[in-house]
Structures are given as structure tokens and as C-alpha cells.
Amino acid sequence: MSLYYETATILENKSHTDGSLKSRIYSNKELKSSPVSVYALASNATRWAEILKEVIDRSGLLGVERKLTPHLALLLSHDLLIAKNGVAAPKNHVLNLAISRHKARLSAEFARVRLRRGFSTIQELKESLSQCPVATEKDSNGLDKNIFQEAGILKYPRWIRINTLKTTTGGQLSTTFESLPRVESNQEVLRKENGVDGSLCIDTHIPNLISIFPDIDYTRHPAYRSGHLIFQDKASCFSAYLLEPRLSDGDLIDACAAPGNKTTHLAALLQELSHNNRSNNTPQNHPHHRIIACERDADRAATLSQMVRRAGADPFVEVLNTDFLKLNPSDPRFANVTALLLDPSCSGSGMHDRSDPQNEEEGSALPLPSRDALLPLSTTATTKGKKRKRNKGRKAAHTNPEEPSPTPPTTNTVQSDGGAPTPGGLTEKESQETPLQKRLHALSTFQTRLLTHAFRFPTAQRITYSTCSVYVEENEGVIVRALASDVARERGWRVLRREEQVAGLRDWQRRGIEGEFVEMKEEVRQACLRCKRGTDEGTMGFFVCGFVREGLGGAGREGQEGMGEAEGDEEEEEWEGFS
Numbered sequence: 001m002s003l004y005y006e007t008a009t010i011l012e013n014k015s016h017t018d019g020s021l022k023s024r025i026y027s028n029k030e031l032k033s034s035p036v037s038v039y040a041l042a043s044n045a046t047r048w049a050e051i052l053k054e055v056i057d058r059s060g061l062l063g064v065e066r067k068l069t070p071h072l073a074l075l076l077s078h079d080l081l082i083a084k085n086g087v088a089a090p091k092n093h094v095l096n097l098a099i100s101r102h103k104a105r106l107s108a109e110f111a112r113v114r115l116r117r118g119f120s121t122i123q124e125l126k127e128s129l130s131q132c133p134v135a136t137e138k139d140s141n142g143l144d145k146n147i148f149q150e151a152g153i154l155k156y157p158r159w160i161r162i163n164t165l166k167t168t169t170g171g172q173l174s175t176t177f178e179s180l181p182r183v184e185s186n187q188e189v190l191r192k193e194n195g196v197d198g199s200l201c202i203d204t205h206i207p208n209l210i211s212i213f214p215d216i217d218y219t220r221h222p223a224y225r226s227g228h229l230i231f232q233d234k235a236s237c238f239s240a241y242l243l244e245p246r247l248s249d250g251d252l253i254d255a256c257a258a259p260g261n262k263t264t265h266l267a268a269l270l271q272e273l274s275h276n277n278r279s280n281n282t283p284q285n286h287p288h289h290r291i292i293a294c295e296r297d298a299d300r301a302a303t304l305s306q307m308v309r310r311a312g313a314d315p316f317v318e319v320l321n322t323d324f325l326k327l328n329p330s331d332p333r334f335a336n337v338t339a340l341l342l343d344p345s346c347s348g349s350g351m352h353d354r355s356d357p358q359n360e361e362e363g364s365a366l367p368l369p370s371r372d373a374l375l376p377l378s379t380t381a382t383t384k385g386k387k388r389k390r391n392k393g394r395k396a397a398h399t400n401p402e403e404p405s406p407t408p409p410t411t412n413t414v415q416s417d418g419g420a421p422t423p424g425g426l427t428e429k430e431s432q433e434t435p436l437q438k439r440l441h442a443l444s445t446f447q448t449r450l451l452t453h454a455f456r457f458p459t460a461q462r463i464t465y466s467t468c469s470v471y472v473e474e475n476e477g478v479i480v481r482a483l484a485s486d487v488a489r490e491r492g493w494r495v496l497r498r499e500e501q502v503a504g505l506r507d508w509q510r511r512g513i514e515g516e517f518v519e520m521k522e523e524v525r526q527a528c529l530r531c532k533r534g535t536d537e538g539t540m541g542f543f544v545c546g547f548v549r550e551g552l553g554g555a556g557r558e559g560q561e562g563m564g565e566a567e568g569d570e571e572e573e574e575w576e577g578f579s
């Protein structure tokens, strides 16, 4: 059935074609299926991906149906479980058979996943996923706007950061955006009147950021192609802005940099500083600040280099295709590092439409089911013959402020020693964790390690830690654990208090939340900034917290600590299944 194969190919996007999901579909002249159907299937399945991944993983579908790829499984299970008309293939078609023979198991898992999230009906769950205003008009391609409503696109404006490395906001407003009237709020931006091409709002928290109607496609516009405009959600701009680069800074590290939105934002902020400080004679093309942009994945590092060049940030940025955890903080190459931006891989649960290029640029992939999902965890944990280290101070249990906890009510605070170990190296509680809990556990362990590694850079004075996740485990939980670490205490790291934050972000109202099992001081909670999906603010779900250092404690131990930890960490990371 070409609809499923073609939609899967579009979502995989192996050729890395530029453009929005919609433009990739409509510009594809080889499609046999109707673009309307491909778009509807792709955008709807994408929206449900996180839930469907959990359903498919729990059912073990991919372990037995070798003909199904993760993308095909996602699309077919969407139609089987959610679409009004079911699977759009004849009953005896190989794809229909491959999914339908597991209907009972998939439906049961779907019901479990739904109930665990606190929704008594599919309709309620559906509504929670598409909190968008109803629109009935057709778009320029004749598409019913309700399709976009389901995909959740209308709720969010398109955020564009004007890249001041190459242009100015004034210049762009009078050229590229000349035809768009200015409005005062995102809500007005989203209210597209008949016959009007949309409007534009200048953001009040982040300089050089605008929002426009999301349906206006600028991916082919010369200003976008030449790097004058960068698609970047407002929330994602918080990380570099909160780090607040200064003229007194030495080198900066972006520890997990690809595809490079925050790296180029840092570069733009640095350049503005030099421009504003006329007494400083640093020539624009020979900045004394170096941004070391670290990315461990080779393909993504190549994309990062490309993006850095396109944004005109190359005079500032040195791309390192390496694992940040392998950098020795005491290496003389990093002797001048004063600030680090850490935006590690995360669950991506704060993103609204992962197939949108704006979100692809944020670096989180579509959650896909896995063939190994049902392998007993004890097998995966011991295949490498490594034993797991205990997480000191680990308290966070699953908490997503946007949905009820999947943790069974009987699960209590995870003790720092994790309880009694099972023969497979897992505690009883850990072996009872759902796939989501296991994933969050592994992610937050990895994220805490990255953050504590950042604490080790001897001359570092400021750090920002951010994720596009809504889960407390990956956010406040990581902050609390990292602050409790020996290295944080020895080196004098503390949170950047709200009153110390850059103007604009200091006024941001959404602050940290205490999860069921994460307690923190009010000062720490206030230091955490959150953005919530589905609000009038028009952002994705996001979290950021800044750190500053009081004094330079423990400076004598840097060399040993840097390398010693990297080795031990590797052992733990392999156990956690991250490569």
C-alpha cells in the first residue's frame, strides 16, 4: 500500500531534504498517493508518536513482525487504533495483516497507556493532544485546516530569530517582513483574517526574535536560505540568553551543540557585545572569544558545521566532533573556558510537532518504537558484563506537569541505594519500571553526568542547563542531583538566582515545579525557568536553569578528577544503553 510506504519514507527523510513536512510532501513529484492523505497521516501519527511508541514497545510488535519498520509500525498502529476509518489497505494486504493480527494486544496496551496518563476515554486523550482553535477555512493548497488543527500547528506561531551576525532586525522588518502588519501578541499572530497574509509580533523577552503566522512558509525565502533568519522556538533562545555572554569572557563551550541553534545564538550575542562596546577595538572578524561547539555524532557534527557557516558564525566557532564527556577539563586547550551551555539529548517531550523543520532543528528526533523493546532488561544490562553504579541523591520519580504520573501509586521515593538488587543487577523497583520510566531514568542519569562534568572546568564561572522535556526527572531532578554532587560543593557551584538573571528572563513567570519526589529550596525553584506547551505564550515545553560559581574551591584536584570520572562514567553509560 503506497500510502504507508510513501509516508514512512517522507518521515524518514533519508535524503535530508530541506523544508517543512508540508513542503516536502507537496514538492515531491514522485508520490503516488494523494499529498493530502500523506500529510494527514504523517502529521497525525507524529503527534501521537510518543504514545504509540510506548504502546508498540510494550506489545513487542517489532520483535515479531520483521517486515514492519519503526516508521511503518507507527503509521499503521495510528490508523488501527486511532483513525476513524481504520487501516487504509485491503484486509489481506501484507501490511494490514501484519498490524491487524496484533489488534487485541495493541488495543489492550493502548488502553493501559491512556489510563496511566489519566484519560478515561480516547476522545479525552485526543483532545489533550490537539488543544487548537477550530478553523474551517481551506489553506492555499485546498487542505482542510482541521488537518492542521489535529497536527497541533495552529496553536503555535512560527518563531524566527533574526540572525544579527548577518543582518539587523530593522533591516528584515523593512524588507522580508515588510508586508506583515505588526501586532502585540501571539494570539493576534495566530488570528489570520481572510485575505490577510498574516501578521508579525516582536518578542518582548528575547531581543531579535519575532513570531509570525505558522503557515507562512519561509523555508524557500532567500533570507532563510542565506542564514539571515533562523527558525528557533522562543523557549530554545532562553539557553544562550540566560548564559549572557560578556566581554570579560574567555572561551565558551557549547557541550551538545548540533544542529547549532544555540551555538549561533551565542555567537550573535557575542558579536553584539563587541559592536555595542565601541571602546573595545576587537575587530568584528577576529573575535577574541572562541566558542567550542562539541558534538559527538559525526553526521550531526557535519550539519552543525554547515549551520555555523550558513549563519556566518565561523569566525567564532570551532566545531569538535567528540564526546563532551571525553574532554579533559584540565587540558590546556580549555584553560580559558569561562562559560558552558549544556543542552543535552532528552525525551523531547516538550516539542509540539517533531516533523516540523523548526523542531528538527531543535535536535530531537521522532520517538520511534524499537525491536528490542521487550528484551528482558536484565539481559541488556549484563550483556557487556558491566555493573551499574548507584545514583547518589537520586530522588526524582516520574513527573510530567502536563500529565498524570505513570508511576503506580504504590511506588515510593526511590532510595539513594535503589533498594534491594535483583540477580540481573536491577533493583526490584527498577525492574518494575515502565519503558517510559526506564527511559527517563537513563536519560536523567546521563544528563546529570554531563552537568557534573561541566562543573569540572577549572576556570568556568557560568553554565546553563536546558532540555526540551517536560519531565521533572530531566529538569529539576537533574538540577537537584547535580547541586548535591561532590564536585558542585567542592567547586562552589550554585544556581543563578532569579534576581541575577538577565532582564527579560528575570520577568518570565513560569518557574520550576516540585515533582512528587523532588524537593528543592525556593531559591532553586525560582532559578528554574519553564515554558509550557499549549499556552498563549506560544512556546514549546522547555526548561532552563543557570549556575554560577562562588570562589574557586578544589582547584588542585582538577587533572585527576577530570580523567578519572570520564572512565568511570563510560562504564555507567554503557550500562544505561546509551552509545
Ligand SMILES: C[S@@+](CC[C@H](N)C(=O)[O-])C[C@H]1O[C@@H](n2cnc3c(N)ncnc32)[C@H](O)[C@@H]1O
Pocket: 236, 255, 256, 257, 258, 259, 260, 261, 262, 263, 294, 295, 296, 297, 300, 322, 323, 324, 325, 343, 344, 345, 346, 361, 362, 363, 364
Ligand atoms: C538537544 S540536541 C542539541 C540541540 C542544540 N543545542 C541546538 O540548539 O541546536 C542534543 C545534541 O547533543 C548531542 N550529544 C549527546 N550526548 C553528547 C555528548 N556526550 N557529547 C557531545 N554531544 C552529545 C546529540 O548528538 C545531539 O545532537
